[in-house]
Amino acid sequence: MALTAALAAGWWSCVDHPGTTSDITVSDYPVPEGFPPIPIPRDNPITSEKIALGRLLFYDDRLSRNGDLSCASCHRQSHAFADTLAVSRGSDSETGLRNAPAIVNIAYSGAWFWDGRARSIEEQILGALTSPIEMASDTAQVAQLLAHDEHYRQLFLQVFGTAPSARDAIRALATFCRVLISGNSRYDRYRRGDSSALSGAEKRGMALFFSSRTGCSGCHSGPNFTDNAFHSIGIHTHYYDRGRYYVTGNEGDIGKFRTPTLRNVALTAPYMNDGTLATLDEVLEHYNTGGKPFVNKDPRIRPLGLTRQELADLRAFLQALTDSAFITNPAFAQP
Template identity: 55%
Template structure:
């Protein structure tokens, strides 16, 4: 009796499994945009709505060597590397002909939420840098007409542009930048251990990380006055006294006002563990050096923020603070196959 019941149960299970397998070709595709439940709604510009086709095309173009002058630089991914949360690990990135950029590469994680782009806040729409990077001599340094010709004679791109932008669409620099911007907007990172803690898992952080978190949000360090909110930035410009001579005048280059000399936008601290070296000029190689700088109160500079002052942190407290910063790494994002290179020949 018992045995026949077991047999029926096994047969039933086999039936259920085989049914779900025959259904599998129709199962819904993996979503191309996932917003964590504790994140706000994603701002999407009305003139470039996100669609699966655009994201898929944009992902290919993000890694496409054909967009660079001599077809050797894998487009955006040359400096925006997934293993570094879509930034890289040099003080300043080297682009076309190994020419250096002027500032440290900022991470693209959650960039869709940022209303001000770049260290001096000069940019707004992601489409613009995606467009300009193709022909800027220090980045991909290519002739956009030449890029368009390459894509037009490619076996798959012409069809993919039609799928993404309509039957009359052809590859163009304008549409390339739109597709890349759509892919970049999907680079959402909100699954660090800190996020799990925020979503209610009180064991997601260990004791040292919790002590570091308290310090970070305390009046003693003031870190969270500037690195505020879910994205750890007030999107404002500050001087933090990392040097006594600011050869790069930062926000001043945009406003022309002396009060903005040496000021830079507060960068996010999400995934900070994998985006060394640090600061707009990449001058601090490690998190230890960054905290040492804050602990000493920075170097004298006329516009230095009054919040930057000696903190008197003990070596134990410094360890805790760094442990907290490392709990902001979202390893799922860094290893998410949805964002990796889809091209087999690159």
């Protein structure tokens, strides 16, 4: 089928592979069929012991300042490691500005956070641990907690050959996040040749998604449905959270956010950087009307004139991106 061939040609080619610098290499950790090897920092190889340690830390609420939040409080496996709140509540019940994104195939991104301010997953996790609106912890507190826990001391000795440190805890957490790979949705099965994996409505939605009429795949491109670039899609007429502007200082970047993946998107409501749209139907309505006027809005966001039936087909396609094996994989669950 022509559409399938066209999709396959562009499959991984537009991924912003950070493999050009000498401190990045790739892992031989197994990935789904058709996926490239996982890029890793040379000094943080993936081992099964490190994944197990990272998983333990990910679910340990003692890492937060008040001992009341773990990474998993905001990144829930049943929701593809996203949150169900519009904006996450941190330790001390400090409310943040932003919606916790899904942690899905983030190993292949070139920048992390909604504004792309983190340049590695390790840097990103240091941010999560210490941010007052997330764990509100500090590296000294984490190191001390781990050093006083006999089980952790043994595990760190096994994995890193030394006593626990915050730096190595971050390496283990980053490794666990790196292997949260999802590639077994019905859409993936269809791509691998099972033409019965998608229903009629889902196939019609897929054709619309990849058509110039909607332009969806212009930004939600490649295997992760993201160009890893920053755009404003006119969610607001005034952006209180300035997004990419905080990184570049460029006024043209106000209100721009990184294109999120659409893998497992049916599970990650509410939507957008601030969780402002509650359902997929609201998101599709937003695109169909062309969004709100805003100076930096991408010109591709314009009224689409889709019928009720076409909107329902698009929604059906987005729902076919759910990977139920990923959200029930016991290897990723609370140990």
